[in-house]
Amino acid sequence: MNNKLYGKLIFELSKEGRVGYNLQGNNYGNYEIPAAMQRAEDAQLPECDELTVVRHYTNLSNNNFGVDTGFYPLGSCTMKYNPKINEEVAALPQFQNLHPEQPADTTKGALTLVSMLEHALCELTGLAHFTFKPYAGAHGELTGLMTIDSYHRSRGDLARKKVVVPDSAHGTNPASAAVCGLEIIEVKSLADGTVDFEDLKRIVADQGCEIAAMMMTNPNTLGLFETHIPEIAALIHDCGGLMYYDGANLNPMLGVCRPGDMGFDVMHINLHKTFSTPHGGGGPGSGPVGVREGLQEFFPVVSPYHGNFSVMMRAYAYILSLGREYVKLVGPLATLNANYIKESLKDVYELPIDTMCCHEFVFDGLKDKSTGVTTMDVAKRLLDDGYHAPTIYFPLLFHESLMIEPTENESKETLDEFISVMRQIAEEAKTNPDEVKSAPHNTPIGRVDDVLAAKHPVTNWKTLKNEEMKD
């Protein structure tokens, strides 16, 4: 968009005295606002005509990237499939206009939905009870760990204050354990990306009676299925600890296998990832926690009422629309799509763990390291072709991590086009590396200095003006 007006802030477009509305005479009488509640000075608001306002905000909205505008191969924290019908269901006024303080006999429909969703999640996970109070995955982890902590304390087992977390885990795992007042023991990964069982045995031999729980993600953050779960669960249970399952990205498992059957005692699910709900910009979310029979009495109260109800409605609509039959296709299709991209690119991108993956996988940058083109450069260059960047520099196991998750619902044509752009970038890295290193070139804002942006953020118009004056 070349028009200069479109790049400006609404304050810069303001002209004193200009209005974009016309208020009719007041037919409803005058209610004076008490003097103490009135402003001493007029609010400093931009003054613009209607077309300027409409164009300004419409053009701003066009600068947003979303699943409705392009392919979004972000690994781990993926925006998965968000069917539009779920939005209609969540917007039904009969549900949307409910108030949490309404008498229970007027909210039976909503309560029935909660209990049917709980039933569906129990079926899918093999656990016995769920609480829907947590508002996000990390909130679910904290809730689950608090549940585990209370369980140990109820038995007078006060020494259990340590949580075993694999080094490949999502950053929220150790963070939640720390917030819960628990200490983290890191267990190493083997070269094949799975948990080092021998290392775990040493940890249990040394500190077994202090272990409250082991947290695991399966398929893990590298998109690999942990094959030693039964042995790991037996080892942790034998020393008195509980098994926690991070089910943020449950899609590769849906209808295929169940954490409850594998020996996990407590888990959370990110409804906003696995069971639809668009969650850009940090919300809205729901991270229900499931437990084995008997542990539900230790659920803490971490939020009022029943949690984020509209996210639960979308999840239930999604589960019902898939049904028993199609829910089983989610995992295989996610796995097929991820492996298709991986195999189509591994001759030009470095694949440190060359095995079959599940819903996601990790490259370690370009194969040809002599070009000087980094994972950051590849991610920025993808923006020029209208793609959201994959997850980069996570997991920390490799220097140039580039983590890709296509999700299960993308067409082969979309995947093929993405593959061809990724190959084109690899080629360009050899023939014209500067073009890649200075990308993006087609976005409203080019390559930003991310260190300066983090250390010296300019977040509002006044600071911007002051900065200009200083210059």
Ligand SMILES: *Cc1c(COP(=O)(O)O)cnc(C)c1O
């Ligand atoms: C996204 C994610 C989380 C955290 O979920 P939030 O809703 O962002 O708090 C935890 N673990 C894994 C594996 C995830 O992908």
